[in-house]
Amino acid sequence: MGSCGSRPKVSEDPFTKKNRHHRRRRRRILRRRVSSSKIEANNVSHCNSALQLSHRTSDAAWFDSTSALDSECDEEFYSVYDGEAISSHADEIVEDNKKLTSDHCGILPNTCLPCLSSNAIAVDKRRPSSPETPTSRRKSLSKLSFKWREGSSDTILLSPKAPKLKPIAGLSIPFCAIEKQSPGSWSLIEPSSFKVRGKNYFSARIHCCLDLVGRDKKKEFAPTNAAFYPLGADLFLSQRKIEHIARFIQIPSINIPGDVPSILIVNIQIPLYPATIFQSENDGEGMNVVLYFKLSEKYSKDLPDQFREHITKLLNDEVERVKGFPLDTIAPFRERLKILGRVANVESLSLSATEKKLMNAYNEKPVLSRPQHDFFVGENYLEIDLDVHRFSYIARKGFEGFIERLKHCNLDFALTIQGNKAEDLPEHILCAIRLNKIDYSKFNHLGS
Incomplete structure (x- = not known):
């Protein structure tokens, strides 16, 4: 083993x-x-x-x-x-x-x-x-x-071509005396020719039987003095609307001592393309009617303190309390800016019966510019852009049918600050000018 x-x-x-x-x-x-x-x-x-x-x-x-x-x-x-x-x-x-x-x-x-x-x-x-x-x-x-x-950086212009040279302000539309009314010109107009809310607008109206009927709501001719007086006007065509157009224009060097800018620029942006009912497009080909105004040399003497305070609030973009139901709201003071526009030669226009009724109903009817406005404060100037591209469809459609007749119209334009209380009245004119039969087809693009 x-x-x-x-x-x-x-x-x-x-x-x-x-x-x-x-x-x-x-x-x-x-x-x-x-x-x-x-x-x-x-x-x-x-x-x-x-x-x-x-x-x-x-x-x-x-x-x-x-x-x-x-x-x-x-x-x-x-x-x-x-x-x-x-x-x-x-x-x-x-x-x-x-x-x-x-x-x-x-x-x-x-x-x-x-x-x-x-x-x-x-x-x-x-x-x-x-x-x-x-x-x-x-x-x-x-x-x-x-x-x-x-x-x-921000886009300078929305149009494909930026301006090569800055044009001098007020060269495209010449001045003309209001008596001559030469086509394609601008003229001075008296501020007192516009009707605004009078001093008794909010006062109670008394019937002959001493019964209170309601507020007076009576409009009167504006005071004779305005805050700004016209210097010139321009019209520029563009593929897109141009905002803050003062950046591309040689503005005159005017310096009036005070807290208010010496120059006021109003840029009215008018579309030249068809209006759409759903407001899907609010930018495109159009024209820019640019109006230049100079601060009144008697600004502090002829204008009341209340109106000058309103201009300061407008400039500083202040806010105010607005009474409402059920609660009060806070609103920008700039929402008080109001447009006064009218056709001065309605009789000389060949209008149909319907067009005459519309003209009589809406001619010289004031319109608040909010919310289709923008403000730009520059060196010694204030620019207000009024964007017609963003107006309602009804307003756009009515303006579209009327735009071809601008070359036959004498248009009066003014701005005021709406008075919402008795101490704000009477309303004063901020600026006013007349444009005589402007034909936009005869103008060029900005910088061309």
């Missing part, structure tokens, strides 16, 4: 078995402590290297034009102005990143920031293979900076 290869089972003392278990457990604890200390040491060293790498990358990545365009931070891009790009410094970053990537697969331990090697390598790939000098880099960045600013 062959010998047995198995060893006989020997009984083991329980005390010896327990000591052996304690020794094994102690060895495991010591190994864990050693490994954890090594990991912490490695983490600290890698954190330091990562921080140094991040500083280097932030110093070198600022001159990278592609990353600058991708960034949404304006300060980061506009800071690209001076300084030199050092290519050797960028090569150092790439080498360090490759080393870190090979050691830790592109990610540092959890105790540190994410590894920046992938970003730095991507930056290096986006750079051109041919060597660049600091001067060429600055030139390319300046071009990109120009494109960025050009795209972020």
